[in-house]
Amino acid sequence: MYLIDGNNVMGQRVGWHRDKAAARRLLLEQLAHFVKLKKVRVSVVFDGAPESGFPDGSSFQGVKVFYSKQGSDADSRIIEFVEGERNRKNMMVITSDGQLASRVRACGVRVTRSGEFRAVLDQMPAVIAQGEDPSVKGSEIKDWMRYFGASDDDNESD
Numbered sequence: 001m002y003l004i005d006g007n008n009v010m011g012q013r014v015g016w017h018r019d020k021a022a023a024r025r026l027l028l029e030q031l032a033h034f035v036k037l038k039k040v041r042v043s044v045v046f047d048g049a050p051e052s053g054f055p056d057g058s059s060f061q062g063v064k065v066f067y068s069k070q071g072s073d074a075d076s077r078i079i080e081f082v083e084g085e086r087n088r089k090n091m092m093v094i095t096s097d098g099q100l101a102s103r104v105r106a107c108g109v110r111v112t113r114s115g116e117f118r119a120v121l122d123q124m125p126a127v128i129a130q131g132e133d134p135s136v137k138g139s140e141i142k143d144w145m146r147y148f149g150a151s152d153d154d155n156e157s158d
Helices: 006-010 016-038 074-084 098-106 114-129 138-147
Strands: 002-005 042-046 058-060 063-067 092-094 110-112
Touching: 002 006, 002 074, 006 016, 006 042, 006 114, 016 042, 016 058, 016 063, 016 114, 042 074, 063 074, 074 098, 092 098, 098 110, 110 114
Parallel strands: 002 042, 002 092, 042 063, 092 110
Antiparallel strands: 058 063
16 A cells, blocks of 8 residues: 655645645546556545545545645644554555654655655656556546536536
8 A cells, every 4th residue: 555645746846836736636647547557555645625526535546535634734644544554564655754754664664755756657657658548438537527526417508
């Protein structure tokens, strides 16, 4: 299982802070491709309040989405997940935060730096283009509609 410090991974891109919502969406899309290709479990924790289309604990194409608790930060939430996990040997935390990395290593969890993981994500589009069809599948349409705030009742002609 991969447990990702979302803001750390987003922070590996120049200008991400100009549109945090778009940076979150892009990361979620990349993580969904990662899940599909690697057949692994992924959870991401973002700092800040939940987005309306993705409440805390929701799922986006196989990626579990969490947020920091009010008055806290994503690091604290990640530590909470790590400490609550029974099978820590199969867990990998993705972060560039030194204190968080030290804390989860002390729990027996492996750590990968955000920049290294970002490089893996950035290489994935070439892998997808070589054999995967990146188009939206019929089973994903409701996820996308929910993501963009559309409902089944919306009429395109309005």
